[in-house]
Amino acid sequence: MALEPRIDVETRSEDFEASLTTEQITRIAEAFGQQGVWFATPQEQAGEARRPDEVWNLVGDQPHHGQTATGRAAVHLAEGHRALTRPLILADGFNYGPSDLDGLWRHFNKPYQQGVPGFLDQLRTMGIDVVLLGFEQRQAAIQANAAVAVTCVLRTIEERQGDDPLVVGGVSMGGLVTRYALARMEDESIDHQTDKYFSYDTPHLGAWIPLVLQQLAYIHEALSPRSDGPGQAELIRSPAAQQLLWGWVGSADYSGPVTTNPLRAEFVEDLRRLGWFPRRPYKLGLANGTGNGTGPDLPPGTPVFDLRHDALQLTARIQPDLGELENIGVLRVGAPAWTSATSYVAAFDGAPGGTLDSWGRLADAVGLPIEERFRSSCFVPSASAVAMNRNPFQWQSELYVDLSDLPKDETYLDAFCCDAANSEHGTVSRPLIEWFLEQLAGW
Template sequence: MAQDPRIDVAFTLREGGAEPTRDELAELAGSLKPEVWFSTPLSDAEPGEGGREPDFTWDLSGAPYKGQVATGKAAVYLANSKFGLNRPFIFADGFNYGESDLPGLFAYFNTPYGTKQGLFDQLLSSGFDVIVLGFTERHTHIQANAEVAIAAIRRTIQERKSDIPLTVGGVSMGGMITRYALAKMEAEQSDHETATYLSYDTPHNGAWIPLILQQMAYFFEDFTPAGSDGVKQAELIRSPAAQQLLWAWVENSKYSGEVATASELRGEFLRDLAAVGNFPQRPLKLGVSNGRRDGVGRPLPAGEVAFDWQALIASATARFQADKSEKKPIGGMHLGLALRRSTTTEVPALDGAPGGTLESFGLVADALKAKIAHEYRSGAFVPSVSAAALDFDPVKWDVNLNLSITDADLERGHLDEVAFDDDNHPHSLVSGVLIDWIVEHLAG
């Protein structure tokens, strides 16, 4: 009988090692970057000339979730200020740590490409009013931020000067937040007045951050000073959003056990999502993937070393995820005498899967100041099969990651129409292929 996907950590004493001195620990701490790992602000991604001031901004509060009220903001850009809010397009921010950067998000997705204007300028020119939705805590529960999205939808309906239906969606987890919000409104028989839903490289069935890198975030956090804001490096990985979003997750660097069900928060979210119908039923559901559809992933050698970092008192080795089988090595780390090595069982080789990528190995190598080959820096973050919302179990992941996705596969999926990129590009990349498709389907 096949085992469920799991991780196992073995602890040994390192031969010839010694307990680190206070000075050695201080030197190690000084060499590690005090920042939240895996956080990649869009505003740092050279968005280009795409920014403009919003016509107005809304402060938003959601209904309480588990006794707490999530908040956010929406920046409203009118196609024509004389007509007011007329043809709304709500676009929600995605997975990251801390507060949304609305000017950065607008500028990034409004990046010109080729000889064309950016996405938002094209939509504004077509008469859409662009509403960029952000959250005070992007890293909190999806259900909580979905209440903020519901507040934004209701405020939009209230302020709209016409009866033109809404277009609602988001990038990355923003697509999950708005998916849940629209489905919840339907389940509660609250009219969202939305005709089209759009997800941009959204991990509908889950995302992937390598387990060995998650472990390193926890492990080295104990020896790394907090950043200037007092936040430490594993905060994003341990956040509710990460637990709900990631298909495989570990709670600390010592955890051994099943990984697809390690967090109750993910199971709870999937149950809540199923209870409201899984997807909204009324809107036309569109989606785009930053990955390829032909089953060709990144050429990362499963099970091989991605980087190997050696310091005087510490070390860290990261391997690309091996493909299933039993107790396959994925790397390890040591500090002083303590040595730990990790293996996985029945975990697929997700790093090389086709899909939107993240510089996960590169970001961790940089934080450790480790050498890494350029071609090894990035692996899959949102596999194409997940962004396309194909019909498979989001816990068991009973799907071929390297599936050449046919029209028949998409017809059995949950989205009405899906576009794929021409290569496996960085997650959330403003791709001309995808932007052209979106503009054609929304404004054509």
Template sequence: MRTPVVDIWGPISPEPRSAAPSAPEPHDEWPLTGGTAWVYYSPLNRRQLIRPVILSDGFSNGTSELDTLWHGLEENGDYRFISELHATGRDVIILGYNDRTAPIKDNADTAIDCIRRALSERVGRSKLVVGGFSMGGLITRYALAKMERDPSLPDHETAVHLSYDSPHQGAWLPVSLQAFVHFAADNFSEDPVVGDSLRLFSGLLNSPAAKQMARWYIAKADDTPAAAAERVAFLKELEELGSWPRNLRKIGVANGMDTGNGNGIQPDATAVRGNGLTLNDTWLKTQAQGDPVVARLQKKGGEPFLVDTSGLPEIDGAPGGVFTLPLPDGSDPGSFGLAGLLMLGLRNIVDKDRIPTSCFIPSISAVAAGDIDDQQALYKPITPDASELDAFLCASRNEPHTTMTEELGSWLVNEIASTD
């Protein structure tokens, strides 16, 4: 098993895909402190930056890749988002980062640098549209709020902030999966087949950005799930900035439903089980309420370790954007499927026909309409008055996180066009 290139939280295709071919050459490229911006002018604007839309990358490993971002926005879904923005006379600026695992406020400074550059390059006085996908929506939210509060920074001159399946109220990664990754990394990190992958995923889980995004985090298998200290500090800093930028319109979409209908995953169900040369009856379960045991972890010849939780909601099956993990071969094993791949790589037999994935960004998180630790709120229909956004749209089905669809993409384009 080779180390995957993990583009988990940028725009993706609803179908398995191979590695993205090269994106068109950008009309301009801006080196930024901490990142890069790639500029694609609308054909209507004759190579001038007149009506800028800044679209931020989100969380993943390593450096942002233009090819992957372009094709997620333009080629891999069922809606050509960049082309449709161009058709309305909007210029598209794709914002990437040198380190997508860095603290949110660090990459927010890069976003501020991009906004300042866009304002200096802009011809005319049209206001900007600024936003992003997944964590990119949080990065730009923080950046714009900071620009409003920090007197040393210029007016952001932004009319709209957009977010696409962003974890405004936090993201969910099953505690059982976190525990297994840490357990496996502690015991098998030097394995010749999956050692690199284990170190990669353990490092991602423990990165600053992941800690700030995850509603529940554990640093090791026997930790009690809770918000990481980094998340608590980030939320405090965001609150001190007013929580949201004020002088603009806030819009967002969710890859999950607003009807309260879940994705069909049942609580307290065995999602994956492995047994063989290196593991003994090791299994992960979906999250249930109460005080359930969510994982049994045992190295061959070692003592079994049980992972329990207390007071968490049945969030694996909640309505929302579903966890995705596109790999270089075009496959997408999902969250629990990742554990299955690692178990296989560690030379074990893995039960088939189990549960491959789980909810990642609950709908109420993506549209800022409630706390995701509230069982009732997770499965309650979302009404417009419940959201902190000025306008939002939820998908008509629970679909893979950040999937670009005509339903969501066309709504955003129309909302942006209505601000003219």
């Protein structure tokens, strides 16, 4: 029987904070430096965004726990089309606040090869209409935003001319939102008329943000609270983060299991009740990580940054590989010290997968030099993006598995493609786009 992954904190952060002088608190807050919501990804600003042919305001078809989510969709008709004919819905992913549909267009239409049109322009040339789906609160519960996706699917069917089936999916969390929406429609006998479902670096088994960085976000928020907006840990404490992350901590002081999150458990149970995946569509998956079992060069337990100035120490380490009470972080101004350690947590940071530059952003904010290889770590492991047939709470032993010869019954997808290198989460790469376009060519 596998031992339960957990985290243990020595000296509560409240006690640590109470021991500090005003000057010491200021020094630590300045050392952290970064303001705003931690881990939120900046919107894509480079390049031109095509003006949509139509924009829909959408309201979820049903509430979730009393919350009715809203969103918008930008419709980009294929060349020569005057109305939706062959629609592909691409849902936005995990982030804080409302979707930027212009930014989503710029991101996915960014040229990935000189002389080759962007991905979305290629779709339009192929006669495929692109519907970009966004959400007013991307950090809301997946079930709530899935209701917006249901409305978008129904609106697309209503507006479509002819009877060509839909292609529906999304990037990152958007793949989970649309997966849930289609499964729910099938469970409720609503005809979604979708022939293909796709997920683009979607954490089907869970995503990863280093536990020590989650804790430091809470500590910084307490030491440097904001009065003009959300705190640094707002994205981490959001419903979507709790549902997406394999390991999650709710405060800097929490000691206990890291995979027994009630919101995640509820979401997984809801998916199981709906059949886990939609049954009708042919299911495609794209992973920004490699499939050969090789991840980025991040030795477990290595200090990423180690700030020491007078009596101040701020240390954070790459996630160790299993072990018991393995240190991941220290924050000290004289004494007492806040320390954090994990037990039975695998080396997620260095796993093959789509990466996120969480370490680099924090190091830049602190003003410390950082080795280039340490800037980014795994965010969506490849094993998660290809939806391996595993328990979503107990699959860390598969992090470094070779997926190149994965048996058919080992994944819930009908076909998948891994990237040639461990690229940035959600990035548009030539191997993935060319494979995806081939899958759509006969549609």
